[in-house]
Amino acid sequence: MTNGREAARPPVANMPSIEQVNTLIRERRTIKPGDMSDDEVDRSLVDLILENANWAPTHGLTEPWRFRIFAGESRRQLAHALSGIYTEVTPREKFLESKHKKLSTLPLKSNVAILVWMKRQDIRKIPEIEEVEAVACAIQNMHLTASALGLAGFWSSPEVLYTPRMNEWMEIESEDRCLGVFYVGWPKEALDWPTSTRRPVAEKTVWVE
Ligand SMILES: Cc1cc2nc3c(=O)[nH]c(=O)nc-3n(C[C@H](O)[C@H](O)[C@H](O)COP(=O)(O)O)c2cc1C
Numbered sequence: 001m002t003n004g005r006e007a008a009r010p011p012v013a014n015m016p017s018i019e020q021v022n023t024l025i026r027e028r029r030t031i032k033p034g035d036m037s038d039d040e041v042d043r044s045l046v047d048l049i050l051e052n053a054n055w056a057p058t059h060g061l062t063e064p065w066r067f068r069i070f071a072g073e074s075r076r077q078l079a080h081a082l083s084g085i086y087t088e089v090t091p092r093e094k095f096l097e098s099k100h101k102k103l104s105t106l107p108l109k110s111n112v113a114i115l116v117w118m119k120r121q122d123i124r125k126i127p128e129i130e131e132v133e134a135v136a137c138a139i140q141n142m143h144l145t146a147s148a149l150g151l152a153g154f155w156s157s158p159e160v161l162y163t164p165r166m167n168e169w170m171e172i173e174s175e176d177r178c179l180g181v182f183y184v185g186w187p188k189e190a191l192d193w194p195t196s197t198r199r200p201v202a203e204k205t206v207w208v209e
Pocket of ligand 1: 028029031155157196
């Protein structure tokens with residue numbers, strides 16, 4: 001493009017520079033509970049992560065994101081539920097001991113586990129896919145905030161989350177959707193912040209003539 005505006009003045013005060021935005025988006029990383037330390041994540045930081053989640057875009061302002069926080073001893077409840085539901089819903093021939101163990105230990109390896117779900121609007125005006133998209137945006141906000149704080153974050157989506165049994169355990173409606181567990185913790189001291197790659201966006205883009 002030529003003759004377009006190349007750089008606009010920030011519309012509000014304290015807007016981060018485009019370089020800062022680039023860095024945050026590109027250096028946000030998935031860091032799994034195995035690489036998290038036992039150090040406590042202060043409640044104020046969890047509140048900040050949730051506050052930023054709450055600013056995700058939302059069609060019709062339905063704000064469909066919901067959070068259930070498991071920290072300290074209550075992490076055991078989540079570990080017990082995830083592994084228990086896995087045992088219940090998995091056919092015997094597909095059951096993997098390794099998966100069961102993972103589900104029963106992951107929540108205890110992170111400092112805070114945030115179960116994120118989509119509350120379906122009563123009048124169902126907004127298509128379900130858009131409500132799921134809005135919650136995904138909220139989780140991205142959480143992850144960006146965690147990265148900016150130097151916290152490890154991991155969006156986990158074991159299949160058990162999508163089962164009716166999960167809704168039952170959570171005591172949510174059958175049309176609500178559990179969309180992930182977002183694990184948060186301080187990275188282990190020895191851990192180098194990971195790097196990642198993406199294939200060029202040009203491969204995924206068409207400018208229509
Ligand atoms: C909807 C969604 C669900 C995900 N679920 C899992 C998961 O269950 N297990 C996992 O290892 N990673 C999961 N991830 C994280 C991806 O593995 C991760 O984003 C990818 O490896 C790229 O790494 P990065 O986040 O550091 O860029 C999920 C990501 C998304 C967007």
